[in-house]
Amino acid sequence: MEFNEKIVEFSCINIKDSAYRITTEKCVTDLIRSIKITGLINLPILVENNSGFSVVSGFRRIEACRRSGWLSVKSRVLEQDTDLQALIYIAITENAMARELNIIEISRCLNMLSEFYKDNELGEVASKLGLPENPAYIKKVKRLCSFSEPLQEGILSNCISVRIALELADLPYGAGDIFAVLFNRLKPGLNKQKEILTFAKEISLRDNICLRDLIEKERPHDILMSDEFDNRRKIELIRNYLKKRRFPVLSDAENRFKNLVKKLEFGAGMQLVPPADFEGRNYRLNLCFKNLEELESLKARLESIMINPGLKSILN
Numbered sequence: 001m002e003f004n005e006k007i008v009e010f011s012c013i014n015i016k017d018s019a020y021r022i023t024t025e026k027c028v029t030d031l032i033r034s035i036k037i038t039g040l041i042n043l044p045i046l047v048e049n050n051s052g053f054s055v056v057s058g059f060r061r062i063e064a065c066r067r068s069g070w071l072s073v074k075s076r077v078l079e080q081d082t083d084l085q086a087l088i089y090i091a092i093t094e095n096a097m098a099r100e101l102n103i104i105e106i107s108r109c110l111n112m113l114s115e116f117y118k119d120n121e122l123g124e125v126a127s128k129l130g131l132p133e134n135p136a137y138i139k140k141v142k143r144l145c146s147f148s149e150p151l152q153e154g155i156l157s158n159c160i161s162v163r164i165a166l167e168l169a170d171l172p173y174g175a176g177d178i179f180a181v182l183f184n185r186l187k188p189g190l191n192k193q194k195e196i197l198t199f200a201k202e203i204s205l206r207d208n209i210c211l212r213d214l215i216e217k218e219r220p221h222d223i224l225m226s227d228e229f230d231n232r233r234k235i236e237l238i239r240n241y242l243k244k245r246r247f248p249v250l251s252d253a254e255n256r257f258k259n260l261v262k263k264l265e266f267g268a269g270m271q272l273v274p275p276a277d278f279e280g281r282n283y284r285l286n287l288c289f290k291n292l293e294e295l296e297s298l299k300a301r302l303e304s305i306m307i308n309p310g311l312k313s314i315l316n
Contacts, residue, residue, distance in 0.1 A: 003076035009064050010073065012052035020056045020091040020112075024104050024156060031064035040065060045094065046074065047087060048080040056087050057094035087111045089129065096130035103162070104152050106131060107145035110138055117160055143169070150180035164193050171206050175211040182215065182224060188235045196235075199242035206246075211273065253278045257314065264310050272314075283315065 044058020055062060056078065066071045078087070092109045095101060101109070109131055110122060117125050121138065127133035135253060135271035140162060144155060147169050154160030160168070160183050168176035179200075183193055204211045215221060220238045223229070229237065257274055273284040285302075289295045305311055 003045070003078060006075060006077045007047060007072050008053055008075050008077070009071060010062070013046065013062065014049070014052060014054055015059070015062065017054040018059075019054065020087060021059055022091055022095045022101070022105050022108050023060060024152070026062060026104060028060050028064040028067060031060055032068055033070055035061075035064055040073065043076050045078065045090060046075045047078040047082055048082075050080075053077070056091050070159055085116050088115075092129050092131070102156060103141055104145055104156060107141045107143070110142045111145055114142065123191070140166070146179050148180070150177045150184060154180050157184065159187050160193070164190070164197070167197065169253045171211060175215075178212050178215045182238075185224065185237050186231045186238075188239075192235055192239060196239055196242060199246045201240070203242065203246050250277060260310050260314050264305050264308055265313075266305065267301060269294065270301065 002017055003098060024261075040061060042061070044061045045056040046053040046058075047056050053075075058075070062073060078090075080262060092112065095105065096109065109129070110126065113122055113125055113129075120135070121134050122138050123133040126138065126203075131137065144152065144162070144165065147155075147165060151165050151168060153158065155162060155165050160180060164183070165180075168179050168267075171179070188196065188295055198210055202212060203209065219241050223234050223237045223241070226234070240251075257278070261272055264272075269288045271286040271288075275282050287295070288297055
């Protein structure tokens with residue numbers, strides 16, 4: 001592939017044309033600092049078009065130069081009739097061979113290649129270009145670059161797993177973004193995300209309520225926007241609200257159990273565990289002690305609890 005080095009004015013470059021953009025990084029502060037010290041070492045790659053030039057590789061370099069006060073930039077320029085597939089190869093290799101791509105950038109690469117190759121061919125081609133070749137992985141991540149910005153941000157910040165993101169993307173219009181914003185702000189773990197999402201979907205189906213409204217116009221939104229609680233507490237409050245609304249009888253049973261146990265004052269080293277979902281009659285008592293003396297103390301406390309009418313209320 002032959003390049004012609006030219007000095008191109010920024011006014012001639014269509015920076016909004018993102019057909020070949022792979023990088024997700026928007027900050028150029030580091031590049032501005034580097035360019036001021038050493039100049040532009042690796043020239044961006046442009047391709048001519050009817051109205052000027054499009055960027056094939058070097059979006060951040062061009063932006064850094066522009067912010068540094070430059071009016072033009074020396075570039076490697078390809079002619080207008082350059083094959084589209086060749087341009088995509090250049091864009092991918094310029095990025096993939098220079099650094100490790102994140103999962104959204106990989107998704108963008110795979111989607112570019114999908115214009116020319118079938119799914120069963122992508123693995124072999126991807127491998128040659130420095131991309132993952134596993135078919136299952138390719139199938140999973142190829143969709144990601146088409147997701148909304150909140151979802152992509154959640155994936156890149158590791159606030160939202162790919163599995164959850166795929167589920168959110170399939171929700172009715174707008175609902176996925178509402179959950180993405182919620183998860184991005186509060187950063188709940190995977191299990192909490194699953195619970196919150198499952199409870200909300202089941203409530204939506206049962207009560208015929210819009211998922212978006214359930215989160216955005218009801219109690220979860222008030223909790224999210226509150227300054228009274230930290231993120232961990234907000235997660236618990238939202239989860240508990242949705243769980244109680246989904247399973248009101250079970251939630252009432254849990255609260256009654258907690259209140260009764262609290263009055264019994266089991267204290268440290270002793271825990272009464274109810275049957276799962278309060279279905280069944282088998283309770284479990286957990287004891288934790290270091291020596292015989294602590295065990296004797298627990299025994300005495302247990303004997304006192306056993307004659308407390310509150311215990312009878314729980315077991316009956």
